Amino acid sequence: MSSSTSLPCPLLPRPPAHPHHVLHCCEIIHPPRDGGIRYRGLTPEEVQSVRFLPFDYEIEYVCRPDREIVGPKVRKCQRNGTWTAMGHPSRCCYRDSRMGQGHGAGWPGWGRCDPGQATKYLYELLYNDPIKIILMPGCSSVSTLVAEAARMWNLIVLSYGSSSPALSNRQRFPTFFRTHPSATLHNPTRVQLFKKWGWTKIATIQQTTEVFTSTLDDLDQRVKEAGLEITFRQSFFSDPAAPVRNLKRQDARIIVGLFYETEARKVFCEVYKEKLYGKKYVWFLIGWYADNWFRIKDPAINCTEAEMAEAVEGHVTTEIVMLNPENTRSISNMTSQEFIEKLQKRLGKNPEETGGFQEAPLAYDAIWALALALNKTSAELVKKGLRLEDFNYNNKNITDEIYRALNSSAFEGVSGHVVFDASGSRMAWTLIEQLQGGVYKKIGYYDSTKDNLSWYNNDKWIGGAPPADYTKVITTFRFLSQKLFISVSVLASLGILLAIICLAFNIYNGHVRYIQNSQPYLNNMTAVGCTLALAAVFPLGLDGYHIGPGLFPFVCQARLWLLGLGFSLAYGSMFTKIWWVHTVFTKKEEKKEKRKTLEPWKLYATVGLLVGLDVVTLIIWQIVDPLHRTIEVGGGLGVQGGLGAQEHCRGPKGGIFYGFKGLLLLLGIFLAYETKSVSTEKINDHRAVGMAIYNVAVLCLITAPVTMILSSQQDAAFAFASLAVVFSSYITLVVLFVPKMRRLITRGEWQSEQQDTMKTGSSTNNNEEEKSRLLEKENRELEKIIAEKEERVSELRQQLQDRQQLRSRRPPAPFYQPSLPLVRCLVSEQADKLGRGNCDGSRVHLLYK
Numbered sequence: 140m141s142s143s144t145s146l147p148c149p150l151l152p153r154p155p156a157h158p159h160h161v162l163h164c165c166e167i168i169h170p171p172r173d174g175g176i177r178y179r180g181l182t183p184e185e186v187q188s189v190r191f192l193p194f195d196y197e198i199e200y201v202c203r204p205d206r207e208i209v210g211p212k213v214r215k216c217q218r219n220g221t222w223t224a225m226g227h228p229s230r231c232c233y234r235d236s237r238m239g240q241g242h243g244a245g246w247p248g249w250g251r252c253d254p255g256q257a258t259k260y261l262y263e264l265l266y267n268d269p270i271k272i273i274l275m276p277g278c279s280s281v282s283t284l285v286a287e288a289a290r291m292w293n294l295i296v297l298s299y300g301s302s303s304p305a306l307s308n309r310q311r312f313p314t315f316f317r318t319h320p321s322a323t324l325h326n327p328t329r330v331q332l333f334k335k336w337g338w339t340k341i342a343t344i345q346q347t348t349e350v351f352t353s354t355l356d357d358l359d360q361r362v363k364e365a366g367l368e369i370t371f372r373q374s375f376f377s378d379p380a381a382p383v384r385n386l387k388r389q390d391a392r393i394i395v396g397l398f399y400e401t402e403a404r405k406v407f408c409e410v411y412k413e414k415l416y417g418k419k420y421v422w423f424l425i426g427w428y429a430d431n432w433f434r435i436k437d438p439a440i441n442c443t444e445a446e447m448a449e450a451v452e453g454h455v456t457t458e459i460v461m462l463n464p465e466n467t468r469s470i471s472n473m474t475s476q477e478f479i480e481k482l483q484k485r486l487g488k489n490p491e492e493t494g495g496f497q498e499a500p501l502a503y504d505a506i507w508a509l510a511l512a513l514n515k516t517s518a519e520l521v522k523k524g525l526r527l528e529d530f531n532y533n534n535k536n537i538t539d540e541i542y543r544a545l546n547s548s549a550f551e552g553v554s555g556h557v558v559f560d561a562s563g564s565r566m567a568w569t570l571i572e573q574l575q576g577g578v579y580k581k582i583g584y585y586d587s588t589k590d591n592l593s594w595y596n597n598d599k600w601i602g603g604a605p606p607a608d609y610t611k612v613i614t615t616f617r618f619l620s621q622k623l624f625i626s627v628s629v630l631a632s633l634g635i636l637l638a639i640i641c642l643a644f645n646i647y648n649g650h651v652r653y654i655q656n657s658q659p660y661l662n663n664m665t666a667v668g669c670t671l672a673l674a675a676v677f678p679l680g681l682d683g684y685h686i687g688p689g690l691f692p693f694v695c696q697a698r699l700w701l702l703g704l705g706f707s708l709a710y711g712s713m714f715t716k717i718w719w720v721h722t723v724f725t726k727k728e729e730k731k732e733k734r735k736t737l738e739p740w741k742l743y744a745t746v747g748l749l750v751g752l753d754v755v756t757l758i759i760w761q762i763v764d765p766l767h768r769t770i771e772v773g774g775g776l777g778v779q780g781g782l783g784a785q786e787h788c789r790g791p792k793g794g795i796f797y798g799f800k801g802l803l804l805l806l807g808i809f810l811a812y813e814t815k816s817v818s819t820e821k822i823n824d825h826r827a828v829g830m831a832i833y834n835v836a837v838l839c840l841i842t843a844p845v846t847m848i849l850s851s852q853q854d855a856a857f858a859f860a861s862l863a864v865v866f867s868s869y870i871t872l873v874v875l876f877v878p879k880m881r882r883l884i885t886r887g888e889w890q891s892e893q894q895d896t897m898k899t900g901s902s903t904n905n906n907e908e909e910k911s912r913l914l915e916k917e918n919r920e921l922e923k924i925i926a927e928k929e930e931r932v933s934e935l936r937q938q939l940q941d942r943q944q945l946r947s948r949r950p951p952a953p954f955y956q957p958s959l960p961l962v963r964c965l966v967s968e969q970a971d972k973l974g975r976g977n978c979d980g981s982r983v984h985l986l987y988k
Contacts (some may be wrong), residue, residue: 147823164191174202174231192216202231208649243348243519257281265292265532272530274507279350281302286315292532295541297509299502302459304353307562316545316563318505318554321499321772322350323357325457328367328422328569328585329395330358331592332455338608342371342391344382344406346398354397366841370609377402383409387688391415393608396421400432407433408442411450422451426572427497430579448577453601453808456579460568462500464584471551478553501565504552512544519544559587575599602716617785618630618684631676634868636674641876644664648883657824658739661712664746668709669868675701676861682853683787688768695766695788701862703753706800710835710873711749713828714803715742717810720822742838749803785853799840799842827874834870838863 167190172174173467177199179184196216196760200208210229257276261284264271273295276282281716282301288312289296298317299308305860307321333341341362344353352374359369371389379398384393396406403424410416429435433447442450461477473481482499494963519540530537549558549798558566569584583594600606612747645662648698650656678697719742766788811829822828842863849855 144594159588159899162213163221164193165196165222168190168214168222170199171200171230173206174200174208174229175259178202193384194218199223200229200231206231207319211303212753213764237712246620251550254284254306257284261285261288270531271298271535272513275299275505275509275724276301279306282306282315282317283312283747286312290314293535293538295538295545297505297545298499299505301916303350304357305349307564310564312563314542315506316559318552318557318565319461319506319563320459320567321562322354322565324459325425325569326354326358326361327587328457328620330367331585332423332571332592333362333367333393334365335592335594336605338393338605339367340370340383340608341393342389342397343369343397344373344375344379345388345396346402346717347376347394348373351397355395358395359518375402379406380409381722382416387415390536390610392419392422392606392610393421400428401437403428403432404435404437404440404447407447407450408975409444414452416452418600419606421455421809424454424456428456435804440810451574453572453599455582457571458572459872460570460584461497461554463553464568464570467551469504469553471512471553471892473502473553473641475500475553500552501552503559504554507546507550507552508545508557511550512541512548515544515547516540538832571600583684591658617853618682621684623854623858627676627680627858627865630865631673631861634673634865634872635670637872638666638670638868641872642670644876644880650877651883653882654879656822657879658742658822660717660739661716661742661746662824664712665709665871665875667925668705668707669872670705671701672705672709672864673868674739675705676864679861679864680857691768691786692766697763697770698788699766700757703757703942705749707750707753708746709868710803710807710832711746713835713871713875714749716822716824716828717807717832718745720814721810772845800878801840804839807832824875824879827878831874834874835867858988876980905976 146720168176178192179197179199181189197213202208208229208231210227212222212229214224214229216222259279261274264274271294274285274289275297276285277298277300279301280303282296282298283303283306286296294314296312296315298315300318300319301317302319302322304321304323306315306317307323310972328512341356343355345355355372359372362369366450371386371387371391375382381699396403398406410422416422433451434444436444440447462479463469466474466476468477471478478500482496486496513527520526520529520537525537527537546559546563549556551557555567562568566588569585569587570577570581571585573582574580580597581595581783582590582598585592642663645659645666647652649659677699680987682695683691734808734922745901768786768788770786811832815826815829835973842859846856846860849859
């Protein structure tokens, strides 16, 4: 038995030399006439020298531009050393240049989308009989050239495969129609989806080609008309890395991508690297890519298939519907499925291997549109005594009739409802798909002619819902701690109860002289003021947790009025007392007599003036610029985790009001200090008032700036403000009323003034007042005695003057000077009343000078 060795076949210039070595290779074959063979990976020099090609190597036949391949276009080397389909020869044959003889001219391929070849074929058609009425090019580049030139010959152009938005320009292409929708037809669908999902900020990235640039310009105009905005616009020629990074840097969320399939793989490889995918992002792509476009191995990218699948998951595509999705019969009495079946039977091969198979329904409907338009034109021309056969390249009337007939076309074709818009473009449905789990799923259709969105409600999102179109700052309110509010409210309630008890005590014991000497009506005002100030704690702690935005301004006004009036009554009454004491007991000696009188109405008028001033100020403030609700954002997190916001009562015109209160506090401290050593029966509690003023002023002056600094921290600000009010009220009530209660309880309110005076009290303050009263009485008696003695001294001086005059007339005699005891005798009439130290002989010595 003979054995042989199987070897791989390299590129060999000659067959194997050893008979037992079997090489899996195929002998090179000659190209067809008027054509050639494309060898992948080989240079022209290598093709000249190589005679054998390895197993699985593919070759491709190519022909001259005016010819096309008839037979297999691609052959592959098999293991048995033969090429595939060798029983079917491959030849280059001329195209059928007279296809569609008559007045319509459709040239298959039109130079394979080569504008240069298309120009040659156009002139061959125009300058050879018969006369053409309608031209039917295919792709956009050829249609652009043909449609722009056709108006010079009064020709209608009807295309079935042109999608460039530039062809919608009626001034440039006045006689152009197409059954293939414009690429801009995707844009109404995109805008509809943006509005459906609540997106207003869109970003775009495009390949720099004319079709995508014009499509994006149209999208920009449409989103502006819809009240939306394209915030970021990026473009690239071949490398999308930098534009993708820019989108990431600019926080783009909803992104429309316009590029060809090969560039799409580059883009999404960069998208994966920049992590520009996932639950926060949505990409909109063109729907005519292959279903597995992201799985195709591409040497231009360095991402794996799994990475690409992860990056593209969840993106949305829009695609023009080229085959009617509904099973309805068209004008040709065929459904769309019946049309496809007949077409596949006619082709006899796999539709995916047939170029332009997807556009076949559009081409079929284009023929129907042409036929119907010519029939309608013929009927109109008969009315004018004309025929279609009368057409020539100078006959614009017949061209206008054909134009009107095509422009008014409306019928059901195998591709759907056929109708043209004002620019001659086909209006069609748009298919909306979403990539779910690596497979495209239909999620809806959009009919732009009727503005109707048919939705299947099967869209899926990675995050469970459509993402936001930008980084949204979720503002949640920070509310006051309820434990703090309740605690302070309990303290305020107890303070109000204490104020009511003090007020009742003062009113009930108003007939007692000790209470009367403390100006009880002013003390009553202080108790009422403390009650109002403590009541202000409740609205001070109310916020959005308890009330709505509509009631917040009323709460602001309640805070202001209660605090303002409470301060004016409580502090104003104490300030009035200390002001009177300072005014009376710090006057000059010549006005001492006025100390004896105290008119209470002046005190009440002073308090009324302060309160009235506050009322007028608050009324004007509320009318001109009332406090209103403002929201401060920032400074922490809200109760639900978003960016924290806090409600405030703000009004820019309150500086004068608060400044006046501050001046009163400072003046009160000064007056309390000046009168700390004064004692008077008229206002017997002025020292307690001074102590209360000290505490209130210090608390207020410290709390006000601290509260302003901590305004963004609602718990701390409320604690400082409310506790300052509570403690000020408590201190005022305790200092003013508790000593009075203690005195009356320990001594008994029924005791008389004499008993009250003689009885030794335990209070140091009461003893000092009694001693002061006795000293004042003694002082008045001494003043009276001194006045009498001064009068007696005046008389004695007169007598001495008379005696001196008499002596001056008599002879001189020995001078007699009385001794000091004699003087003492002259002024000793009431020596028992005066003390030894109260008799001064210096005054009497003057009588004997």
